[in-house]
Amino acid sequence: MIRILELEAKILSEGQVFPGEILKVGSFLNQQIDVGFLMKMGEEIARLYKDSGVTKILTVEASGIAVAFAAAVKLQVPMVFAKKHQSLNLSPDLLKSSVFSFTHKKTYDIVVSREYISPDDVVLIVDDFLAKGNALIGLIELVEQAGAKVAGAAIAIEKGFQNGGEMIRKRGIRVESLAIIDSMTDDSITFRH
Amino acid sequence: MIRILELEAKILSEGQVFPGEILKVGSFLNQQIDVGFLMKMGEEIARLYKDSGVTKILTVEASGIAVAFAAAVKLQVPMVFAKKHQSLNLSPDLLKSSVFSFTHKKTYDIVVSREYISPDDVVLIVDDFLAKGNALIGLIELVEQAGAKVAGAAIAIEKGFQNGGEMIRKRGIRVESLAIIDSMTDDSITFRH
Numbered sequence: 318m319i320r321i322l323e324l325e326a327k328i329l330s331e332g333q334v335f336p337g338e339i340l341k342v343g344s345f346l347n348q349q350i351d352v353g354f355l356m357k358m359g360e361e362i363a364r365l366y367k368d369s370g371v372t373k374i375l376t377v378e379a380s381g382i383a384v385a386f387a388a389a390v391k392l393q394v395p396m397v398f399a400k401k402h403q404s405l406n407l408s409p410d411l412l413k414s415s416v417f418s419f420t421h422k423k424t425y426d427i428v429v430s431r432e433y434i435s436p437d438d439v440v441l442i443v444d445d446f447l448a449k450g451n452a453l454i455g456l457i458e459l460v461e462q463a464g465a466k467v468a469g470a471a472i473a474i475e476k477g478f479q480n481g482g483e484m485i486r487k488r489g490i491r492v493e494s495l496a497i498i499d500s501m502t503d504d505s506i507t508f509r510h
Numbered sequence: 511m512i513r514i515l516e517l518e519a520k521i522l523s524e525g526q527v528f529p530g531e532i533l534k535v536g537s538f539l540n541q542q543i544d545v546g547f548l549m550k551m552g553e554e555i556a557r558l559y560k561d562s563g564v565t566k567i568l569t570v571e572a573s574g575i576a577v578a579f580a581a582a583v584k585l586q587v588p589m590v591f592a593k594k595h596q597s598l599n600l601s602p603d604l605l606k607s608s609v610f611s612f613t614h615k616k617t618y619d620i621v622v623s624r625e626y627i628s629p630d631d632v633v634l635i636v637d638d639f640l641a642k643g644n645a646l647i648g649l650i651e652l653v654e655q656a657g658a659k660v661a662g663a664a665i666a667i668e669k670g671f672q673n674g675g676e677m678i679r680k681r682g683i684r685v686e687s688l689a690i691i692d693s694m695t696d697d698s699i700t701f702r703h
Binding site for chain 2: 344348349350351353356379386387395398429430
């Protein structure tokens with residue numbers, strides 16, 4: 318697996334650790350976006366998946382959109398973002414799954430119009446963070462509901478000390494994270510290499 | 511003012527008009543994103559504002575992020591997206607304004623960490639739609655709270671038959687819309703040229 322050392326340097330210099338194993342990278346990834354840097358991340362994601370026949374990128378609003386957009390530009394495929402809803406009537410036109418958020422301690426639905434993922438699609442799932450894996454599993458379920466193929470997942474920052482990445486890789490799904498954090502305290506962040 | 515004729519063609523071929531003067535362009539702008547096309551829109555926005563000394567782009571989650579990202583890549587400046595909240599305690603670290611959504615018939619707050627817009631910034635506001643102008647006014651207020659300068663606004667699609675664009679231009683703020691719809695029925699969409 319490939320890591321971008323520049324991403325690790327940026328996490329170390331700009332990331333802020335908060336109680337509850339929360340890492341804030343709002344200065345370049347989550348609220349303010351360093352678009353030149355994200356385009357580099359998109360280039361790396363494209364390099365990793367260039368031979369996978371990807372036809373579409375899927376992410377979830379809102380903080381996944383920028384990195385997914387960058388990857389889609391570099392892979393030259395369309396991207397789709399799932400929308401989050403508190404609750405929703407089931408419509409046959411929608412792909413839908415439920416995601417429990419540990420950060421917000423509640424369950425929300427993620428939905429995509431069925432017309433935007435077809436059974437012929439080979440879908441690369443892109444997101445900014447991977448922790449316990451709930452959002453990623455929800456996105457995988459959307460692709461499966463569409464009858465499409467999952468090429469794999471590309472994640473900006475994986476919290477390797479939580480079990481999401483391990484669990485999803487054990488299911489045989491390729492997960493590439495540009496940085497994997499092995500441990501994180503107020504004083505230090507250690508990366509897996 | 512400049513329009514992209516290709517955008518008008520795309521609206522005509524892919525847009526769907528729904529009751530309540532709602533235009534859905536989910537196939538390329540709002541849920542599925544045609545990234546190559548959005549990069550062209552970003553290029554046009556960059557051309558329009560290339561001499562305005564823009565240092566930062568501001569949008570609001572979620573559907574503004576993609577077009578703002580594209581414009582930021584082409585202008586080579588960072589972008590920031592405001593987050594939407596149902597209600598929020600006031601913190602001195604946050605820029606905040608309230609926006610009434612006619613689509614959802616409710617008021618929500620939009621917030622940005624104060625650290626991401628400084629008094630030195632010259633901010634270009636980018637959004638996917640301009641109708642009654644409430645979201646845009648909210649974003650202008652965030653920039654004013656930061657003590658920064660508004661370079662103007664760049665909008666993908668303006669509903670020219672509603673009064674938002676006219677109202678904001680009358681305040682002396684430059685508003686460039688890549689397509690302006692003058693009228694819209696189930697059968698036809700007419701553009702302003």
